[in-house]
Amino acid sequence: MSKVYATAAEAIADVEDGAVIMFGGFGSAGSPTNLILALAEKGTKNITAISNNIGLGDRLDVLCQNKQIRKFIGSFPIRATSQRPDLLYQAYLAGEVEIEVVPQGTMAERIRAGGAGIGGFYTPTGVGTRVAEGKEERILDGVRHLLEFPLKADFAFVKAYRADTVGNLVYRMSTRNFNPIMATAARITIVDVEEIVEPGELDPEAIATPGIYVNRIVKGPKHDLHGFE
């Protein structure tokens, strides 16, 4: 069964209303823009979006604009200053979306745990802050820790540089970020890549995501996005 899809629209065709979706990327780097734009086109509603950021150089703001997101889980949901319209923040103030703010390292580890079959873990991050509210606290080796639970998703939308047809992925520079861990933590992982090659053409030593985690691959154009702009 081939993992290669002809279009982003076909690759995401079964993403139904209410889906929990992880989106890779940090700012614009490593954001699966072709899949995001296809999702905007498809019009899937009531999405729970898990992403480091939104509208911070990436195009997830389009999903906000279309009111497709019901809940956002991430470390950087709103900008520090409002120099430009912050669509998620406006939707939050209007009561249209729920936001869960997660420390970035806790978010990464929750996703890692979700992919690795770990039921939960204790971290010192967030102790004594609002993040600790409602969470079990435990002193381990003399240090206060919080119990955190895994994050999993129905779909992971991942951006890679190159893929082979069996789903092995290579990333480019700082585009790696959340992509490899999100690829492990979803029922179906869909990858937006710049180039697809035959098995054997990628250096096995350089593969950052082994194909076992990848269900669908679609080649798409690279977008001219600039960091956090």
Place this chain on the structure above:
Amino acid sequence: MTSMGLSRELMAVRVARELQDGMVVNLGIGIPTLVSDFIPAGVTVTFQAENGILGYGATTANEDEIDWDLINAGGQPVTLLPGASFFHSADSFCMIRGAHVDLTVLGALQVSEKGDLANWMVPARGIGSIGGAMDLAVGARRVIIAMEHTTKTGEPRIVKACSYPLTAVGAVDFIVTNLAAIQVTPAGLVLKELAYGVSPEYVQSLTEPVLISAPDLREMDL
């Protein structure tokens, strides 16, 4: 507001004096980002960016050099130094939370006399962005805060207890402001250095908790 004290750049110069040869350093957004421009001669440090880079170089505005696949955690295009490596976010926070990062420099809204840090949320906005700050504050071996001594309206940012939502409890080791350098100790806040032309009384008047004067209190050497 007074124009007395250090510019943002001079605050970065003072923070950079804390860099020691061989350190791995993570810089926050704002004044901390400027620290990389003022590394003392003879000191080599490795910068870690939580989005997955160890060993990035200068930020670049040179169109020929810019590659938007290579940005630091502030979203700026950067260059790479020999020996650099890339990794994913869970590995990045293994470095940070696992105390493999020697030093982080962060901005702040408030710091308490016990070293509590508040830097992620202005209460009036109702929500904020944590980013990597909570993990960095808890995990880095040393935490330096670089911030203006007061708010724009002249209210102290160094307070007895933070009124803004906390980032971490008892995490801050050292504070550099436009007026002073202050060490957080179990006994309280120790005033170590003063910016040129600034008196201890003036710093105290803009600081909520009582400052302990260091025996060797001196003018900041920049």
